Amino acid sequence: MKWKSYGVDDLDGKPIVVRARQRGGGVVAETVAPGPEIEDCLLGRRGVCGAALSPRQSFSHLLDAPFSGGAKARKVLPTLLDIQIPFPLEECVYAFVDKHKGAEGSVRVLAVGARLADVRSRLSELAAKKIDPNVLDNEGLALWTQAGREHPNASPEKLRVVLRLGRRRSTVVVGRGKRYLGAHAVLTDNTEKIARLLRAYVGKDGRTGQIAGDYEKMEWLCAGAAAADTEVLERIRRIPAGAGDRSLTIAREPAAFLARALAIRALGIGSMRCNLRGGGLEHSASVRRSLHRRMTVAAIFVAGGLLMCAGALISERRLRSNVAQAEEAFRHEAERMAGHDVGGAKGEHALRIVAARVDELKEELRPFLEALRPSLTREIVDVMTVGKSSGLRIDVLSITPEDISIDGSAPSWRACDELLRMLRENGYAVKLDRQGEREDQWIPFTIRK
């Protein structure tokens, strides 16, 4: 989006210049007098300068691509255009500016273009007037979109006719509702031709291109230097076009209408914009801008690539440094625990060295830990107490922290159960062996691990 642009209408002799500026979210367009102070602007060196190719020097065609998908339709559009125009497409500069659904699932596309020779000739015309536009717009589209901008309440059922009336030559743009249908260059005096042209559009549906019936009303918008000429206007009013009434409106500042349209479109605002200054005829400033843009993009990619490289290298270095630090910390801890240099030992090897040293230390210190173990007296007292309450006779009791064995005799087969349960609860995995009943009816038993 540009911030300032100039539109030049030189189609009627003396150039009319309009400057358009973005201001507060809107656009301000004002007519400026040509002079040395805007010389650079008209040469496209400051801001963007837009001029128009008249329908005499350009063409527009509505193409029906038999595809509903946009990508497929885009591929066939140049071929379809090539069929429509009477000269090779390679000798033209063209653009596809509007796309909408056509009949039976097809895509209807508006193509505009011009022969390179016409573009070259138009640029020479402009150069002779010290104008070197950055944008070479299509006059018909410029008039149509400006009409839509300044008089937006177009009825979708009415034909809209935009007339740019010049002293000698005029342009007739026809559309329906918001749809552009075509533009024609005519001699202002040749009202019969204008009438003939318009009759060809009456009843033509803008969406499908099919005849949809007679239409009774048209909206006419007159602009151009001659729109203020009552004699010309009277002739226009008398044109017997179509089948019924027409409403005729004169555009605000009609002489600057096209220049206004070109300036606003050159700002990059609105729909159906195009620049037919291509095919090697681009403005040097545009080429420079394009080169600058490409250089900027390339530089951004270089910077991005370098950043990626730097990021990757720094990340890898930091990671490796983190690993080295962690390894060093592990080695320090292992050496502290092992009490000596573990050499180049790492991982499992270092752990084995440390574990051996820890086992050695634990073995040395084991008596200290064992000395703090709970006393065995509690177990001895428990055995004695339970033995007594169960009526057992204990002959030998042998106990260590890890082992216990009891030899004795019981008055019955189940008299040892309570003692067994108590020992097992205290962590001794013991089993009971009983012998046959003695003559005194006591049963000898042995409890061991």
Next chain:
Amino acid sequence: MKSRNTISLLSIAAALSVAAGAVLAVRTESAIRSCAARLSKLRADRDDLRSMQKDLDRYVEARRLFETADGSRAMELQEVLSAALPGVKVRDPRDTYAELPEGWVARRQEISLSDVPLNGVMAFVQAAERCRPPWRLMRCIIRGAAAPGTGNVDLTFEVIEKP
């Protein structure tokens, strides 16, 4: 022309730098994976070290308790026995010694008592274990004697002391 050359050079530089960046990014990604695996292994190894240290600390702490305890020489068992079971004498005391770090010694003493009241024996053991440094009962064999509530007892005590 100069600009076009510059663009060509910049484009080549851009392509090269982006390609180099991509290659380095891929290489870094693989380095990240290997470093992450290495760090994870190191973390597991350090956890193992800490677990061993924690285990060892229990032993070191036990020794520290001895270092800070009052007195480093154990009371003789005969003295304790005389107080718990007056008139009973230790039969054939057998001492064995094991050297421990920093001048500490583990002294083990086996004693045998004949026809002694078992309640008195338990009182004697508890008194010995209350000494500072404490005697610890390591083994006890009780054989029943003729009189009820008495027995022949073999006791093995151990004390850690600094002679």
